[in-house]
Amino acid sequence: MKKQAKEVVGKRSECPISCTMxxxxxxxxxxxxxxxLYLGKTTYNEFLSSREGISTxxxxxxxxxxTEVGLITYTGTAKRKVYELTKMGQDLKPVLESVARFGxxxxxxDKTFIQHVKxxxxx
Amino acid sequence: MKKQAKEVVGKRSECPISCTMxxxxxxxxxxxxxxxLYLGKTTYNEFLSSREGISTxxxxxxxxxxTEVGLITYTGTAKRKVYELTKMGQDLKPVLESVARFGxxxxxxDKTFIQHVKxxxxx
DNA sequence: CAATTAAACTTGCAAAATGCAAGTTTAATT
DNA sequence: AATTAAACTTGCATTTTGCAAGTTTAATTG
Numbered sequence: 551m552k553k554q555a556k557e558v559v560g561k562r563s564e565c566p567i568s569c570t571m572x573x574x575x576x577x578x579x580x581x582x583x584x585x586x587l588y589l590g591k592t593t594y595n596e597f598l599s600s601r602e603g604i605s606t607x608x609x610x611x612x613x614x615x616x617t618e619v620g621l622i623t624y625t626g627t628a629k630r631k632v633y634e635l636t637k638m639g640q641d642l643k644p645v646l647e648s649v650a651r652f653g654x655x656x657x658x659x660d661k662t663f664i665q666h667v668k669x670x671x672x673x
Numbered sequence: 674m675k676k677q678a679k680e681v682v683g684k685r686s687e688c689p690i691s692c693t694m695x696x697x698x699x700x701x702x703x704x705x706x707x708x709x710l711y712l713g714k715t716t717y718n719e720f721l722s723s724r725e726g727i728s729t730x731x732x733x734x735x736x737x738x739x740t741e742v743g744l745i746t747y748t749g750t751a752k753r754k755v756y757e758l759t760k761m762g763q764d765l766k767p768v769l770e771s772v773a774r775f776g777x778x779x780x781x782x783d784k785t786f787i788q789h790v791k792x793x794x795x796x
Numbered sequence: 797c798a799a800t801t802a803a804a805c806t807t808g809c810a811a812a813a814t815g816c817a818a819g820t821t822t823a824a825t826t
Numbered sequence: 827a828a829t830t831a832a833a834c835t836t837g838c839a840t841t842t843t844g845c846a847a848g849t850t851t852a853a854t855t856g
Contacts, residue, residue: 627852
């Protein structure tokens with residue numbers, strides 16, 4: 551039996567917000583998406599080097615899950631996988647932007663990083 | 674020493690997206706915000722009755738944490754706390770909307786619920 | 797082409813978060 | 827005063843995460 555666009559986390563409800571949180575509602579998934587969307591990162595080791603310090607097993611788990619749900623794909627060899635966002639993944643851009651706007655308004659994030667983010671995100 | 678707008682989860686980085694995920698990047702917080710913002714729920718038992726089935730200890734934990742970080746407050750008696758969003762909490766509305774739009778586009782959410790959500794969220 | 801390198805991935809175990817069931821506490825109501 | 831029910835707690839099993847140290851395997855190099 552071929553498995554298709556698999557439900558990785560059993561849905562908790564039919565609410566669109568709940569469904570989306572079932573996909574990316576953890577502390578790491580959106581940061582990987584951010585790396586792909588804004589920071590030009592595309593490989594395992596690049597994700598691993600992000601300032602937040604994801605650990606290898608979690609990173610691997612998330613790359614697998616994000617691939618399974620169809621938010622990212624990869625090309626390249628097994629030795630050097632190059633990840634990229636699918637159309638579905640790119641459609642998370644408005645989410646990332648609104649999240650960033652909120653963070654910019656309320657966090658005490660350091661100014662140089664903020665400038666960098668603003669520039670990259672057209673905020 | 675008076676504690677102020679406390680950092681509930683130690684920040685992982687100064688990235689605005691990361692900071693926001695440190696506040697609401699779990700499977701339940703945004704659903705409580707959703708209940709307040711769109712579903713007219715304001716009390717412990719109303720949140721508890723949501724379709725996703727949050728358990729009592731987690732609900733209590735999140736209400737405390739969301740209050741601590743300044744996203745919600747409450748009025749009313751200890752016996753019947755009535756929660757509401759702060760200005761900061763209301764500023765999550767664009768996040769909820771973009772999350773909902775994404776969910777509507779990609780989830781197989783049931784149509785009647787979608788209509789309900791669209792109406793309430795002006796999508 | 798054998799040895800080396802390093803990117804991708806795994807494993808084992810401790811710590812933390814979550815889920816679930818059954819409590820307890822305490823203001824209101826009767 | 828007794829009852830009710832909303833808010834909250836506790837204990838314990840399960841799951842997820844964090845961390846450190848691996849292993850695997852293509853590509854590089856000497």
